[in-house]
Amino acid sequence: MPESTPPLAVALVGAGGIATAYVQALQRVPGLVLAAVVDPDERARAAFASSAPVYANLEQLFASKQSFDAALVLTPPVHHEALAKSLLARQLHVLCEKPLAPTIAAAERMLAAARTAGRR
Numbered sequence: 001m002p003e004s005t006p007p008l009a010v011a012l013v014g015a016g017g018i019a020t021a022y023v024q025a026l027q028r029v030p031g032l033v034l035a036a037v038v039d040p041d042e043r044a045r046a047a048f049a050s051s052a053p054v055y056a057n058l059e060q061l062f063a064s065k066q067s068f069d070a071a072l073v074l075t076p077p078v079h080h081e082a083l084a085k086s087l088l089a090r091q092l093h094v095l096c097e098k099p100l101a102p103t104i105a106a107a108e109r110m111l112a113a114a115r116t117a118g119r120r
Helices: 017-028 042-046 058-064 077-089 104-117
Strands: 008-013 032-038 070-073 093-096
Touching: 008 017, 017 032, 032 058, 058 077, 070 077, 077 093, 077 104
Parallel strands: 008 032, 008 070, 070 093
Antiparallel strands: none
16 A cells, blocks of 8 residues: 555444454554444443544444544344444445345345445
């Protein structure tokens, strides 16, 4: 990545066990920076408070006007669709931890939302 290119700011949505591995990976990739962490659990948020601003939910994150380019959705799959669609509606790229969705229909709706938003 050229020096003049600003880093891609990434928000983590879900701060459970896998989030630590993602934070470590983000720290090793030039051009990526952890911009925010979202989790309803106060203890989970506290574990990342020294790494980035933390929020209890997407509404708080969006209200904060925190700037970010993409989100990693690391929640249980049952929440992926609603979270991804909300993020995509704000013109953000989204990567969901596997499985993508609990049903094929949910996955198809998520992909349609990405196509509509022109995001991945």
